Amino acid sequence: MQMFDAHTHIDMKHFKNDRERVIQRARDAGLVGMVTCSINPASFRRTLGIVKKHKDFIFHTAGCSASQVTKDEAEQIITLTRKYSADIVAVGEVGLDYHWVKDPHARAAQEPIFSMFIQLATELDLPIVIHSRKAEERATEMLEAQFSGDVLMHCFDGSPEVAKRVAENGWYITLPANFSKYKNRVRSAEILPLNQILLETDGPYLSPTQGRNEPANIRYGCESLSQVLDQPIDLIAETTTENTKRFYRL
Ligand SMILES: [Zn+2]
Numbered sequence: 001m002q003m004f005d006a007h008t009h010i011d012m013k014h015f016k017n018d019r020e021r022v023i024q025r026a027r028d029a030g031l032v033g034m035v036t037c038s039i040n041p042a043s044f045r046r047t048l049g050i051v052k053k054h055k056d057f058i059f060h061t062a063g064c065s066a067s068q069v070t071k072d073e074a075e076q077i078i079t080l081t082r083k084y085s086a087d088i089v090a091v092g093e094v095g096l097d098y099h100w101v102k103d104p105h106a107r108a109a110q111e112p113i114f115s116m117f118i119q120l121a122t123e124l125d126l127p128i129v130i131h132s133r134k135a136e137e138r139a140t141e142m143l144e145a146q147f148s149g150d151v152l153m154h155c156f157d158g159s160p161e162v163a164k165r166v167a168e169n170g171w172y173i174t175l176p177a178n179f180s181k182y183k184n185r186v187r188s189a190e191i192l193p194l195n196q197i198l199l200e201t202d203g204p205y206l207s208p209t210q211g212r213n214e215p216a217n218i219r220y221g222c223e224s225l226s227q228v229l230d231q232p233i234d235l236i237a238e239t240t241t242e243n244t245k246r247f248y249r250l
Contacts, residue, residue: 001237003222004244005034005215006174007093007129007154007200010058011046014204014212022214023054029216032241035059035248037093037129040069041076051087059248061090063117066110066131067097074113078120089248091121092129093154096142099133107135111142118146127247129154136162144169152247155202156188163188167196172247174200177221178208180228189228198247199225199240 005026015022026034036058038047044062051060062081064074081088094117096110121128127150132139136158143151153166156173163184166173173192177199179185189197199221207213208220222240226233244250 001030001222001234002032002241003030003218003237004032004199004241005201005203005218006152006198006240006244006247007061008034008036008203008215009039009043009205010034010036010203010215011038011043011050012204015214019050022216023058026215027057029219030237031215031218033057033059033244033250034215035061035089035244037061037063039063039065039093040073041080044077044080048084048087059089059250060087061092061129061248062088063091063093063129063131064113066093066095066114066133067100069113071113074116078116081120082124085124085126088124088126089250090127090129090152091117091124092152093131094118094128095131095139096135097131097133098135098138114139114142115146118143121149122147125149127152127249131155132158140165140169150247152198154200155206157182157184158188159184160187160191163191167192170196172196172198172243174198175221175225176206177201177213177217177219177224178206179221180224186228189225194229194231194236194239195243197225197240198244
């Protein structure tokens with residue numbers, strides 16, 4: 001059984017003391033790869049080193065923290081992404097966060113930065129990975145107006161209405177390994193065609209277990225999706241792996 005973690009944060013401090021063991025556990029668990037997401041300039045530079053050490057197993061998507069990024073920091077990330085674009089598989093996660101950001105002006109201020117990254121993806125001809133926490137509809141509207149490349153709605157938790165729009169647009173979603181606890185995510189798994197669904201851990205976050213989340217836990221997502229769709233787990237693992245390779249052009 002071949003599995004792929006389509007979105008994790010292996011550079012984070014949570015993995016500082018045992019990162020190589022975590023990566024080895026992922027290989028031992030049957031993963032054929034993972035995509036790790038950097039979220040600021042320091043994270044970007046750390047990720048360069050990790051990816052270099054694990055060529056053909058760990059791939060780098062470069063984005064930001066939608067709720068925290070400043071314009072200056074976004075510009076630094078964009079400069080780095082242009083410079084290292086040959087070793088980057090996607091722009092993102094980028095987008096809008098209405099969960100941590102409640103103030104309407106602060107929410108609106110996220111949009112021009114999001115647009116800068118959308119333009120970057122167009123310029124570099126890269127797919128884009130979207131963070132759209134409680135902002136799925138607005139993020140969808142902006143992408144429909146501004147982007148014509150491949151879109152992945154990471155950790156998608158949108159309503160069935162937005163899920164249908166995402167499906168019709170031919171975009172992809174990722175479901176986290178603990179997705180069966182969330183009603184919208186289970187509905188999305190039923191709405192999207194299986195060939196538009198990827199699995200992620202978002203490790204160290206969103207753990208399906210008591211402890212820290214890590215790429216080896218992707219099997220929990222496989223098991224849940226297999227149950228929700230009533231399909232054999234091998235088919236789920238194989239198809240979501242193919243989808244991940246197709247989306248990131250690996
Ligand atoms: Zn993430």
